Amino acid sequence: RIAVVLFTADLRVHDHPPLRAAHDSADAVVPLFVRDPAVDRAGFAAPNRLAFLADCLADLDRSLRERGGRLVMRSGDTVAEVCRIARQTGADEVHVSAGPTAFARARELRLRRALEADGRRLYAHDGVGSVVPPGEVAPQGSGHYAVFTPYFRRWADRPARTPLAAPRALRVPPEPRSDPLPSRAGVPGVSAGLAAGGETEARRRLRSWLSRSLDAYEERHDVLDDRAGHGTSRLSPYLHFGALSPVEAVHRARARGGAGAEAFVRQLCWRDFHQQVLAARPDAARADYRPGRGVWRSGREAERDLRAWRAGRTGYPLVDAGMRQLAHEGWMHNRARLVTASFLTKTLLLDWRDGARHFLDLLADGDVANNQLNWQWVAGTGTDTRPNRVLNPVRQAQRYDPDGAYARRWLPELAGLAAPAVHEPWRLTGLDRAAYDYPDPLVPLADGLARFRAAHDAA
Ligand code: FAD
Numbered sequence: 001r002i003a004v005v006l007f008t009a010d011l012r013v014h015d016h017p018p019l020r021a022a023h024d025s026a027d028a029v030v031p032l033f034v035r036d037p038a039v040d041r042a043g044f045a046a047p048n049r050l051a052f053l054a055d056c057l058a059d060l061d062r063s064l065r066e067r068g069g070r071l072v073m074r075s076g077d078t079v080a081e082v083c084r085i086a087r088q089t090g091a092d093e094v095h096v097s098a099g100p101t102a103f104a105r106a107r108e109l110r111l112r113r114a115l116e117a118d119g120r121r122l123y124a125h126d127g128v129g130s131v132v133p134p135g136e137v138a139p140q141g142s143g144h145y146a147v148f149t150p151y152f153r154r155w156a157d158r159p160a161r162t163p164l165a166a167p168r169a170l171r172v173p174p175e176p177r178s179d180p181l182p183s184r185a186g187v188p189g190v191s192a193g194l195a196a197g198g199e200t201e202a203r204r205r206l207r208s209w210l211s212r213s214l215d216a217y218e219e220r221h222d223v224l225d226d227r228a229g230h231g232t233s234r235l236s237p238y239l240h241f242g243a244l245s246p247v248e249a250v251h252r253a254r255a256r257g258g259a260g261a262e263a264f265v266r267q268l269c270w271r272d273f274h275q276q277v278l279a280a281r282p283d284a285a286r287a288d289y290r291p292g293r294g295v296w297r298s299g300r301e302a303e304r305d306l307r308a309w310r311a312g313r314t315g316y317p318l319v320d321a322g323m324r325q326l327a328h329e330g331w332m333h334n335r336a337r338l339v340t341a342s343f344l345t346k347t348l349l350l351d352w353r354d355g356a357r358h359f360l361d362l363l364a365d366g367d368v369a370n371n372q373l374n375w376q377w378v379a380g381t382g383t384d385t386r387p388n389r390v391l392n393p394v395r396q397a398q399r400y401d402p403d404g405a406y407a408r409r410w411l412p413e414l415a416g417l418a419a420p421a422v423h424e425p426w427r428l429t430g431l432d433r434a435a436y437d438y439p440d441p442l443v444p445l446a447d448g449l450a451r452f453r454a455a456h457d458a459a
Pocket residue numbers: 221232233234235236237239240264267268269270271274332333334335337338341359363365366367368370371372374375378
């Protein structure tokens with residue numbers, strides 16, 4: 001018996017239920033990745049993610065070779081390529097991870113039909129990209145939880161699956177032809193500070209972060225400047241590409257225990273929460289989850305404000321530092337994501353979809369469920385139970401960047417300013433102000449707040 005394992009957003013060999021099942025049930029396994037232009041058309045093909053993907057594929061190929069296999073790479077329509085490989089190798093079964101997006105589910109359905117028409121079977125495995133598969137924890141009478149806390153309680157109470165070991169050795173059939181693997185060097189326009197991708201790197205980071213920073217996580221996860229150590233895990237891109245199993249991340253954190261582990265596990269639950277919302281409401285990738293709450297400006301001034309926000313030139317140092325970190329690293333600290341998104345949607349009153357698009361253009365972890373639904377959460381159109389809260393970027397900076405290190409790091413033009421002045425450079429006067437080539441605020445915060453309230457009272 002021969003089995004094909006179709007890798008998608010699960011680029012690892014450890015805790016990989018489809019690979020494990022294929023290895024256990026078949027005599028030989030064909031590990032396959034298909035570069036499908038339909039994924040690009042769906043907005044995936046951003047340089048940072050393509051570069052990170054190339055790293056992940058190279059690392060997966062190395063791990064498979066160490067076990068006697070190798071990754072077969074193809075380009076084209078996934079369904080057509082899988083069927084072709086199955087025919088060429090005489091495989092009678094195909095294993096894949098079930099995905100939460102409408103795109104993944106439609107692909108799975110088409111693949112199942114095409115394989116069955118050919119007399120072959122598709123096995124779609126749950127619980128690969130999430131700890132709890134979407135829909136498995138649901139309130140009575142509804143397909144999904146719309147509020148995080150009750151979801152988290154049920155989620156945390158479920159017995160956890162034990163992570164699966166990677167297969168020690170793989171037997172491959174006479175190999176089908178493979179396209180060359182992509183390389184990071186071949187991707188133009190990648191952020192200079194983008195992290196290296198791949199499962200090996202993910203596992204190294206998980207180990208060292210758990211031993212060094214987990215205990216400090218509860219207290220320090222909102223601190224913006226993480227150069228002093230004890231920052232957040234920065235595991236999100238690895239989780240996005242499946243180079244790290246969320247089941248394993250939860251398992252290892254829980255094994256260490258303590259308040260830091262609980263806080264970290266709770267944060268990982270947010271991924272599952274958004275996935276189950278998106279699985280139940282696939283339209284929320286574009287449409288407002290709660291319609292009727294969004295009030296957005298448009299026109300020339302709105303366009304100008306959007307450009308300034310994207311470029312990190314709004315005149316609010318915390319907002320601008322976040323946007324520059326995003327451009328430089330393809331990653332942004334969660335607190336900065338909250339502040340930059342709140343500023344766009346609630347102070348500038350610009351549509352969350354424009355902000356989400358820009359994030360997806362740059363984030364290595366850019367993810368339909370997490371990105372679109374976090375944006376909606378901040379914009380007040382999503383699942384936040386306090387949709388009218390507006391974050392004040394100056395107070396947030398005073399609290400989470402008290403000495404201004406994060407602002408100075410990402411805004412070299414303010415490098416000479418200490419806190420508290422670095423949080424409010426517009427308060428400088430005369431020659432002091434003229435010494436800094438940094439814009440004045442796009443809009444005073446009080447005016448932004450008044451505009452937000454007026455728009456929402458009218459709505
Ligand atoms: P840690 O603090 O170490 O947390 C551990 C893991 O928990 C993360 O890697 C991530 O997988 C998960 N997690 C943490 N917070 C959240 C959250 N709010 N929602 C979902 N999962 C979470 N995360 C993405 O993975 N992809 C996105 O496209 C994305 N877009 C976002 C857009 C906005 C506007 C906001 C406010 C948040 C977004 N997030 C997104 C969530 C969060 O900001 C990142 O997951 C986090 O900053 C990643 O850094 P970390 O790995 O160091 O997180």
